[in-house]
Amino acid sequence: MTASSGSVSLREISADTVRAIIALSVADSQKGFVAPNATSLAQALFAPEAWYRAIYLGEEPVGFVMLEDQSLRPEPPLQPEIGVWRLMIDARFQGRGIGRKALQLVIAHAQAKGLFKTLALSYVPGPGCPEPFYLDLGFRHTGRMDGNEVVLEIPLDSNTPIAGKEDRP
Secondary structure (H helix, E strand, C coil), X not given: CCHHXXXXXXXXXXXXXXXXXXXXXXXXXXXXXXXXXXXXXXXXXXXCCEEEXXXXXXXXXXXXXXXXXXXXXXXXXXCCCEEEEEEEECHHHCCCCHHHHHHHHHHXXXXXXXXXXXXXXXXXXXXXXXXXXXHHCCCEEEEEEECCEEEEEEECCCCXXXXXXXXXX
16 A cells, blocks of 8 residues: 555554554664654653654554654743654555655644744664655755754745655655
8 A cells, every 4th residue: 555545644642552653663774763663652751842643554553753842842932943853654664655745744734833934854874864755855954963863954934835746656
């Protein structure tokens, strides 16, 4: 099933679905690029700015996304920022356009809040890293690093297309 043959959605994680989300995993060659979902969920418990969702294809959980949304803090800054902390698609579902659709939904979510100028994300550089995927969606280099990670961002103004480039089959 591809993203075009099933609906991609972002859903809250519940006690009934958490085990399925924790069981999702990237390919062994990608494990250096993203933390396991169990680690991400544990971190979210102690971060009031964490906004996280399971990624579904139809009725099947296929991935996980977590944002740092500073507007969720008990005392948000005057100019809150938002960024993708984690994005993962299970190895069995990669290459089907699901990550693209999920990130488009994240961009739409951030735009709809009307609070942010950009959506940032970062990645660990190296062979097989997701840089081409992010650039294809319209993210651009900022010239900044976050530790050993390269920081990219996309503007969230009304002129920014949510879809990025046209979807491919």
